Amino acid sequence: MITDFISPHALRGQVAFITGGGSGINLAIGRALALLGANVGICGRTAERLDAGRKLIEAAGATVFTAVADVRDEIAVQDAVSACGEALGPIGFAVCGAAGNFVAPAEAISPKGFRTVVEIDLLGAFHAAHACFEQLRQTRGSLLFVSGGQSYVPFAYQAHVGAAKAGIDNLMANLALEWGRYGIRANSIVPGPIEGTEGMNRMGGADAAAIWKAMTPLGRMGKLEDVANVAAFLATPLASYISGARIAVDGGQNLTGSHVFNRAIGEALDASKGEAR
Template identity: 30%
Template sequence: MLLENKVFAITGGASGIGRAAALDAARQGADIAITDVMEEKHVEPLLRAIEAQGRRALYLRGDVAAPETANRFIDSIRETLGGLDIFVSNAGICPFHAFLDMPPATLEKTVSVNLLGAYFMVQAAAKLMVAQGRGGAIIAVSSISALVGGEFQTHYTPTKAGVLSLMQSTAIALGRHGIRCNAVLPGTIRTAINENDLADERKARKLIERIPLGRLGEPEDLAGPIVFLASDMARYVTGASLLVDGGCFVNLQ
């Protein structure tokens, strides 16, 4: 019970990595708050699964790209769950597209969700944690793409580098308040964000050949690292970046 009686909030928590992390945090004893763009009826099974662990569950539908969503989410957490101990910025999009004809709207939407959305949410969560005066943990889901380029990800990789940098800077800004800020950098994880891309079996096979552990990642592979960084086991860890990529990055030569 690494997160017993903690309040754990996550963006983009209705599916993929976010869903897996929320479920694992509940198993570790935390009450869970989730925001996502899905209609609540589609999130009900997840909320019931959290409650089946004996934990409270809160869902707020909203777009992280809108600054007001951050304030609504944090206000709901304070009013319904009584406070906030752990915040995970996870929401993100990656509409693959070539560079030379990148539509401005695609670039702007990706930056708004992935980078500005993370900024607004982390800022709002940090304000509540500072006001509470009991510290906390903030974790952002960056990507191996923060460290390497991608031909069809010229709009995406800069946002993930920005998220990593945001955690490094907030670790400095918030350390005096006892708030730890860290990033996880997943490699290729099977989620809805890359479902169509990985449908190409030849491409998926080539990706797997570069991974020393011999497989693509699953959302559950991120849950443990996120819970670790959220827990007191990582009480002296801040400003860190944790690769969760099956060894892909170190095998790029």
Template identity: 40%
Template sequence: MSAFRDGLFEGKSVFVAGGTSGINLGIAKRFADLGAKVAVLGRNPEKAAFAAADIGQGAIALTADVRDYGAIRAALEEAAATNGKFDVVVSGAAGNFLAPALGMSANGFKTVIDIDLIGTFNVFRACHDLLVTPGASLIAITAGQAINAKPLQVHACAAKAGINHMIRVLAMEWGPEVRVNGISPGPISGTEGMARLAPDASEHDAYFERIPLKRWGEIDEIAEAAVFLSSSSAAYVTGTILDVDGGSQLGDASRMDVEKGLA
């Protein structure tokens, strides 16, 4: 059940890069449900069109690669021309795969850096003069790998750490006109990312046991966090990385089960 009133974002303009699936699509849907005019962007035109139809309420489908600054700028201008300057911009396009550093090509490493880190910079830099100021909210979707090193994730760890520091720098440079924050989701059910990182039942269970809240998160819970960060309730929040992860960043809670004799 949401804590936010209906119509909270009535008439406001929201742009979600990577908004054609998973967490980002869930965020786009939530803003649309609250009355926002929403534009979603992805690399695949059919997938973008399907996502916009799924969102409904006049959502706009746009196609561009976040690694291409010119294409991103053109998409942002198109969305702004239709929906007006942006009150909220979410950058969530990401790439990931499991591989040891010695089993990863330089191009594989660069691809994730380009999509995650450079893509986030491109979206935020390209949208700056198209924002409603003061008051616009920028949100980057980051991950726990930014803080906690994980084997087989050197590319994602480097990219997400860069995003976290970018958030902080932009918050300093662009305040007070614009607020810049990040959301760091934990394991979220029904997402492509978790399907890749925990592809079988044993890995599924291992993730579950390590989480203090003993469950996976839901896409709607990340969407609610995005709404909060873009609402007047967060008017004094900028440069913050909001962990929405069931306590995952705190460490391995399964050790407590052993000490209590529960495992």
């Protein structure tokens, strides 16, 4: 638990805002921040997920604000950010975490499918960061982008995601450079294979667990708290001089490349085509 390593009061009085905050890694980040004393705003496209997420974060001791918003809609995001600030106070830590993914060969990705992932991941991250700017300038707060290993290691069947995540990391670096003069930090976190997440389900699910373990020097799948704890650390004063960093939380998986995954997923896709015939 994060409070075993950092004071449970480290973020007392702080406000966090998280896109895609109703499930998975982003929800786990919200809970970790709550355990350190922060109040948390979460937004997402599904009210049911947000309601479930609210209960989990409230159980960790936070006051929680929720807003249904699609990050592709800049007005909806701006409204959610403004309402969060009014409800909880100025935002000091913003997590741009909403994401989309599917597995497909590049030649089979439609322009619409490619655009959808880029709009959710990259454009959505910009919308959230842009909407939070004024509040972050007031608090001299920080931004956290949830990136992916596809940003710097090519993965087959992930051309759309790789392009989006590479854009996110470049956006992060630009904002760290430009907004540093306002006291705003910006960093990216790069989760590896994290068990029990929607992202992993889309990348092969339980059937691919052995493949991911074989690709990871630590020999295991990551847990939600592995990522959430690093995100929470970046929100605290302990990380006050860290900006422009891309931090992998992947057990060293990026060091081994993607060839094992590429072959296994390619074989699975070929087999599914054969079944379809």
